[in-house]
Amino acid sequence: MFSGLMLNTWIAATIVAVIAGVLGFFAVLRGQSFAAHAIPNGAFAGAAGAGLLGLNVIWGLAVFAVGGALGIAALARRARQDVATALMLVLMLGTGALFVSFSTEYAEVTYSLLFGEVYGVGDNMLLPIAALGVVSVAVIALMFRPLLLASTLPEIADARGVSTRRMELCFLIVMALATSMTVPVVGALLMFALMIGPAAAARSFTKRPGRAIALAIGIALATVWIGIAVSYHTNWPLGFFVGVIAAGFFLLGQAWSAIRRRWSPPRPAPAVSGVAVTELDVPGSSAHMAGYAYPAGVSRGARAIIGCTFRCYTPRKYTQSGNRPLAPGAGCNGISGYR
Amino acid sequence: MGHFFSYIVEPGLLSSGPVRTAILVGTVVAVTSGVVGVLTVIRGQSFAGHALADVATTGGAGAFLAGLDQFWGFLIAGVAGAAIMELIGVQRRRGRDVATGVVLGAALGAAALFLYLGTQTSSTTGASFTILFGSMFVISPDTVPALIASGVLALAVIAVLSRVLLLTSLNPELAAARGVPVRAVGIAYLAALAVAVSLSAVVIGAVLSTALLIGPAATSLRITKRPGLAMLASALTGTAAIWLGILLAYDSYYWPPHGHGWSVSFFVVALVVVGYLLSFVRRPRRRDRRAQVAAKAQEEAPACSPA
Numbered sequence: 001m002f003s004g005l006m007l008n009t010w011i012a013a014t015i016v017a018v019i020a021g022v023l024g025f026f027a028v029l030r031g032q033s034f035a036a037h038a039i040p041n042g043a044f045a046g047a048a049g050a051g052l053l054g055l056n057v058i059w060g061l062a063v064f065a066v067g068g069a070l071g072i073a074a075l076a077r078r079a080r081q082d083v084a085t086a087l088m089l090v091l092m093l094g095t096g097a098l099f100v101s102f103s104t105e106y107a108e109v110t111y112s113l114l115f116g117e118v119y120g121v122g123d124n125m126l127l128p129i130a131a132l133g134v135v136s137v138a139v140i141a142l143m144f145r146p147l148l149l150a151s152t153l154p155e156i157a158d159a160r161g162v163s164t165r166r167m168e169l170c171f172l173i174v175m176a177l178a179t180s181m182t183v184p185v186v187g188a189l190l191m192f193a194l195m196i197g198p199a200a201a202a203r204s205f206t207k208r209p210g211r212a213i214a215l216a217i218g219i220a221l222a223t224v225w226i227g228i229a230v231s232y233h234t235n236w237p238l239g240f241f242v243g244v245i246a247a248g249f250f251l252l253g254q255a256w257s258a259i260r261r262r263w264s265p266p267r268p269a270p271a272v273s274g275v276a277v278t279e280l281d282v283p284g285s286s287a288h289m290a291g292y293a294y295p296a297g298v299s300r301g302a303r304a305i306i307g308c309t310f311r312c313y314t315p316r317k318y319t320q321s322g323n324r325p326l327a328p329g330a331g332c333n334g335i336s337g338y339r
Numbered sequence: 340m341g342h343f344f345s346y347i348v349e350p351g352l353l354s355s356g357p358v359r360t361a362i363l364v365g366t367v368v369a370v371t372s373g374v375v376g377v378l379t380v381i382r383g384q385s386f387a388g389h390a391l392a393d394v395a396t397t398g399g400a401g402a403f404l405a406g407l408d409q410f411w412g413f414l415i416a417g418v419a420g421a422a423i424m425e426l427i428g429v430q431r432r433r434g435r436d437v438a439t440g441v442v443l444g445a446a447l448g449a450a451a452l453f454l455y456l457g458t459q460t461s462s463t464t465g466a467s468f469t470i471l472f473g474s475m476f477v478i479s480p481d482t483v484p485a486l487i488a489s490g491v492l493a494l495a496v497i498a499v500l501s502r503v504l505l506l507t508s509l510n511p512e513l514a515a516a517r518g519v520p521v522r523a524v525g526i527a528y529l530a531a532l533a534v535a536v537s538l539s540a541v542v543i544g545a546v547l548s549t550a551l552l553i554g555p556a557a558t559s560l561r562i563t564k565r566p567g568l569a570m571l572a573s574a575l576t577g578t579a580a581i582w583l584g585i586l587l588a589y590d591s592y593y594w595p596p597h598g599h600g601w602s603v604s605f606f607v608v609a610l611v612v613v614g615y616l617l618s619f620v621r622r623p624r625r626r627d628r629r630a631q632v633a634a635k636a637q638e639e640a641p642a643c644s645p646a
Contacts, residue, residue, distance in 0.1 A: 033440035034386040078619065082385035083557045087612055090550035094608030101602045115451045193444030200437045237455045243448020250441045
């Protein structure tokens with residue numbers, strides 16, 4: 001189980017799980033599961049096209065994945081995000097269907113690209129996958145805090161000079177690059193299952209971003225390791241086990257949060273319940289300084305994330321300026337004034 | 340003139356049995372998808388629509404394994420998938436896309452298993468391709484009545500529920516306050532969506548059925564804001580895309596590479612996306628004119644306040 005080509009499988013799957021955990025956390029946080037599904041899935045068209053032209057599959061995947069990411073970002077400026085994603089996806093898939101119908105060995109190619117060839121990872125594949133994994137995790141680490149702010153509170157990020165549009169574009173491109181490397185290994189469909197299930201499960205266990213990412217990576221690793229072991233013994237496809245185990249972890253997380261919701265004592269109502277979030281954001285406002293004064297609808301997890309991003313985005317001189325109350329309704333002006 | 344027409348429409352198009360079936364079923368599918376699609380776009384559930392199509396793939400693969408007709412597999416899996424999504428929280432806006440994604444991931448895993456077992460038990464490998472990308476010219480005439488009946492059923496559900504559905508889509512709180520059972524309506528809508536999606540999964544393939552569902556609907560919602568009109572426009576756009584797609588695919592047997600037709604699915608998707616992009620072309624000019632009118636009105640009555 002750990003010899004020869006199987007060792008390559010274990011290494012490649014481990015790298016893929018780490019990438020999927022990190023990217024998946026942001027995909028779930030930003031509500032971009034659909035893009036996480038569309039980019040790997042649509043990239044398969046590129047592989048089919050590259051096969052037709054006799055190029056390396058990686059180039060086709062990279063071109064279509066990045067092209068799809070750019071297309072989604074461009075269309076989403078003028079239309080609803082889910083509509084833009086759906087249309088980009090079907091455009092790429094339709095092109096893929098055309099390419100595949102031209103080639104002669106279509107069924108095998110389609111199957112292996114959609115469901116992966118995890119048991120045939122050559123030595124020459126490992127280094128590119130590892131390099132790309134390091135690059136994509138490093139890029140996410142570099143833009144971690146602005147990305148977190150843009151993902152949770154887009155209006156406030158814009159007000160603070162963090163371009164949400166640029167953040168979205170960066171994130172989608174990183175996802176596209178990671179995808180183009182991992183799709184030949186685990187397949188488009190598996191990559192998606194590995195991104196969403198573990199990250200969603202992790203978010204119901206902890207609300208803190210750092211811990212949630214670590215937990216998402218851990219769950220993704222557990223999923224893929226158990227999957228490989230079981231798949232090795234039963235000879236059934238890995239995709240089946242990964243999909244089912246990831247869904248199992250998600251249900252576990254749902255059950256955990258349901259239990260905690262029922263058993264935890266009801267928290268006292270927030271002292272100031274009607275404060276607008278824009279006002280909370282303004283550093284130095286009484287609402288901001290009094291940490292408990294979030295609106296009633298803001299959950300503890302959201303508060304943790306908001307707090308974490310504010311600590312980084314609030315220049316020190318403003319946080320120490322004391323409790324300067326805001327005039328009612330001055331929220332937006334306050335923000336631009338403090339930029 | 341007749342010569343010119345026969346140059347565009349290859350002779351024998353309308354007398355070929357499979358093509359006639361394709362046109363008939365394609366029209367039913369385009370109308371159903373168009374009408375359901377408008378509600379899907381308004382409700383922001385494109386992802387659910389796409390996921391249901393992929394879940395239906397699992398059913399198609401399972402039906403292939405069990406030796407049933409694909410359509411029943413698509414339908415059963417689609418409706419079951421819709422029920423599970425609703426059960427684990429697709430109705431809440433926050434957790435919706437994650438719940439959809441998790442169901443989708445699990446279903447795709449099962450599809451991988453079924454397709455794998457399918458290739459183990461039989462020697463044909465083309466099944467996975469047909470299931471995923473469909474083929475309009477190989478619909479068996481036996482299933483046509485069932486296809487049409489389920490399309491009509493989905494349309495009837497939408498017609499009966501249309502006002503309530505629109506209200507719950509646009510303002511669920513208001514609907515709940517008026518005593519509308521929001522959740523039951525949501526389930527009925529998802530079931531209709533599953534039927535529409537499995538229909539188009541048969542015609543242009545599970546993976547591409549999203550094109551017929553979202554494309555015409557999004558296009559028509561850009562042109563008009565009135566739901567009824569948008570449904571009509573979307574049904575017409577979808578039908579046009581299907582008909583043109585069939586025509587082009589039929590003609591493409593004479594295009595390079597020789598002796599090999601291009602896939603219908605590609606043409607339908609390309610037409611749908613081109614249609615959507617065209618809807619952007621008209622937009623700015625109209626807005627300019629509106630802005631000019633507003634500016635002019637302001638010039639004429641500068642001090643007039645609406646109150």
